[in-house]
Amino acid sequence: MTGRQDFGARRSLAGLFLFPVVKALAAVGVFACAPAGGLAVATVTPAVAVPLVESLEYPAWFLTPGPALAGTVVSFATVGLQRAAAESAAVVDAREAVARARRVRIELDAAFQSGLGVALTSQGERFREIALSPVPDSVRLIASAAVRGTLFALVAGPRQTIELPGVTLIAVPATPPEWVRTLPRGEGVVYAVGVAPATFREAAGWLEADRHGRAQLAASVSSRVRTLAMGAGRDEATVTTVSSAVTLADLVVEGRWRDRSTCFVLVRGRVLEAQ
Amino acid sequence: MSKRASVLFALSLISLAACGGSGTVTTAGTGPSPVNVNRLPDWFTNVPTDANTMYAAVTAESRDLQLAINKAITDGRNNLAQQMEVKFEGLSKRFQEETGLGADAQLIDQFTQAYKGIVSQTINGSRAAKQEIVNTPAGGYRAYVLVELPIGQASQALMQRVRANEQMYTRFRASQAFEELQKEVERYEASQRPRP
DSSP states (O other): OOOOOOOTTOOOHHHHHHHHHHHHHHHTTSEEEOSSSSEEEOSOOOSSOOOSSOOOEEEHHHHOOOGGGTTOEEEEEEOOSOHHHHHHHHHHHHHHHHHHHHEEEEEEEEEEEEOTTOSOEEEEEEEEEEEOSOOOSOOEEEEEEEETTEEEEEEEOTTOOOOOOOOOEEEOOSSOOGGGTBOOOBTTBEEEEEEEEOOSSHHHHHHHHHHHHHHHHHHHHEEEEEEEEESOGGGOEEEEEEEEEEEEEEEEEEEEEEOSSEEEEEEEEEEEEEO | OOHHHHHHHHHHHHHHHTTOTTSOOOOOOOSOOSOOTTOOOHHHHSOOOBTTEEEEEEEEEESSHHHHHHHHHHHHHHHHHHHHHHHHHHHHHHHHHHHTGGGOHHHHHHHHHHHHHHHHHOEESOEEEEEEEEEOTTSOEEEEEEEEEEHHHHHHHHHHHHHHSHHHHHHHTTSHHHHHHHHHHHHHHHHHSOOO
């Protein structure tokens, strides 16, 4: 199936009535954002019970891609007036990602500094990905869905045949999948979980979680860790560096999940070379 | 715009400005967060033990989610490197005692260089086997991570280095410590073979 279906308008009946109410209340300042939590209720209490969130739904092929979608990538674009333009933009963006998924060199350098008895740490990072497979001239759009103003596009390589059993939106499960807490094992492959804060920009959280997952994958295969400690006791400061350079193949996203504030992505790859 | 509408607009702006915080903007969501603030993960308090695997249970806190996780995992890898060094140091001492190599400083030096090369170069094949993320009362994140490393891979690398040095290999292979190292390597190699 290669249908392009619009799911943007689909919403639960309760959501249709209540979401505008939440938005209206937010507009007059009833809700204020907590520093790092969900929506916090300010001092004004609404007269009626209003759910603070609407249920989250994503295409099934996005949350649980499954083995049938190996080799595909998900690309994003902002949905404007022209849906076709958003799809074109997403497809163009996907070309490099398709090449990277086949074979990629990942170089990671990170440094952490913990200062002078303070528990908090700062971090600097350099992350570089080089596609080792040629970037295809064209790729194929398998399916797309508009979710809260963002177009999610499932894209495959030019010669890849994908049979999509059906395109439906499914709700994000309330409880996290097992892999969020326990990393799976697989013969001849390595796994990692990427994590990123969810933001109003749908694509940003997912893309960053995906990138973080690939960085974790590289560090898991091979890491050179060095620590320099200075001072002692309350004056102690440490600098830890970690570097990694690996070549991976057949990168696949096996699962995605999110809660109110965080996106989780399970990535899998095959190790070709590690330094 | 009427005066009333202007006041309403200004209040909305103030409300939006309060959203600045840590820069993390949260959105609508589903069920509960996969964390429990009041409970430490079981594996953090009772770190698993296994003859073929080394474990490091670590934690780190930050206002930045990824930083908390990255720091915890890196600390875990650092911890594993130290455990590995202690293990190989012990092996080196046993070699000295068993083979009476105390006087042969050069050979011991070579062995030390062999294992230190493995320990300090890189940690290969470590994985963040388990993780929990907790929202802290201060509005940040605390990551608990269990990092694991199969011992066999490093033992195999050390064995290859020992074998490459004929003099060292000849002196060590009759010892019990060598036999233990050999067993570790065999266990690891067996675990790497594809199962039917």
